[in-house]
Amino acid sequence: MNFSVYWIAQKVRFFAVFAVALGSLLSTARADIAAWLLMDADNGQVLEHNAAFDRWYPASLTKMMTAYVAFQHISRGDMAMSDMVMVSQNALNQPPSKMGFKVGTTITLDNALKMILVKSANDIAVAVAERVGGTEENFITMMNANARRMGMSHTNFVNPHGLPDNRQVTTARDMAILARELWNKFPQYRSYMSHPGIRFGRRTFRSGNRDFLLRTAGANGMKTGYICNSGFNVATSATRNGRTVIAIVLGAASSLERSAFAKKLIDSGFKKTVGTNIGVFRGSGKQAPPKDRYCKRNAKPTAQQLVDRFGSNRGSASMMAYADAGSPSPKGKSIRLSKKKVNWGLVFEEILGPQLKSYAPVTVRVGNEHPVVALKKMGNAVPMPTPKPGSKGSLERQPIGGIQQPVLNVPVGKGASLQPLKSSSKRDLFGSPGGLYANTPVFGKTQ
Secondary structure, eight states, rough: HHHHHHHHHHHHHHHHHHHHHHHHHHHSSOOOEEEEEEEETTTOOEEESSSSTTOOGGGGGGHHHHHHHHHHHHHHHHHHHHHHEEEOOHHHHHSSSEEEEEEOOEHHHHHHHHIIIIOHHHHHHHHHHHHHHHHHHHHHHHHHHHHHHOOOTBBBOOSSSSSOOTOBBOOHHHHHHHHHHHHOOOOGGGGGGGGGGEETTEEEEOTTTTTHHHHHBBBOOEEEEEETTEEEEEEEEETTTTTEEEEEEEEEHHHHHHHHHHHHHHHHHHHHOEEEEETTTOOOOOOOOEEEEEEHHHHOOOHHHHHHHGGGGOSOOOOHHHHTTTTTOOOOOOOOOSSBOOOOHHHHHHHOSSOOOOOOEEOOOOOOOOOHHHHHGGGGGOOOOOOOTTSSSSOOOOOOEEEEOOOOOOOOOOOOOOOOOOOGGEEEEEEESSTTOSSSSOSSSOO
């Protein structure tokens, strides 16, 4: 009898533990929008926030700081938009998203910044870092120095592009500080963050923020970001009636959810005027960023779920309701054209509104100058990576086109080459994995 009671008790205990574990799993299966912050760009008042001090991975929002450091040098007169940036081997080695230009390709800083901020090109981010900082490492030091000066107390940069590195962390609050600095300190460069796409030759590449830019009244744009460990991030802004609000969204499950939530957040911001100044905004949050493979735990919502959650039938729900996929939401308009086809036009109109602007990508190009000619013009100021001790041939005379070239006193390292491009067509410029005209499909793309 005692054995039977014990056996039953053990079974009851097992099923109780199983039920709790299952409930916990189901509750965390949909992580929702992890963190966000809404602020007035002019006076710095925090209008809305959630988990603003939780550590998170910035992904390509990192490139806002890369652009900030470049803008800083240009505004001081240390550099010009017409200065040439050269692609090194170190730059070319970066994973996608990338342009994939061959080593030695030269680009104006103007075009390079558009490639970074619109296409989110990781290789060009490194090329700019090497040009501005002298070495990538020096540039990263500049990034962190600026972060400390701004008061981004929970941010650490270890690369200029945002590719996965668990040491590179931030918070929604810190990204808001950076976005506001970019907006207020460099108004002359705001257009670099507002392009919905770039055109290179016959190809166009859309910004991850394109639909928000084209469908949100007064949208200014800024930067999107994605790696699996962070989910879909965005820093964005809009101006209406002379007032600008900035929104930071971290950890969305899809690019469309990211845009929909950011738009709702921005729209709500113009109805609010009171908040704590971000300079004295204090709080605590999770010290550890999300565990690896966050994107695998944060289920991507279907088109119908997005319409139910963000569509016109949702009305004036609170931001917490929009953020919580588990909150009750009315059945939205049916977006099915057939059993297998989705009316994407209706989806976008329901959750982002009608298109207000035409899609007009900005044209970018590579420099026309021969790499060696560009190097001669830039002289000793060319900031390429310093060669490793004992490296051979980086500063040696190399015959180019059959002519012995003089030593240019340019420190070229990490495999960078002064060999000229020998392209018979535009296609010959590219071909690296993830680059333009690449023949090899590459997965795990970031933006």
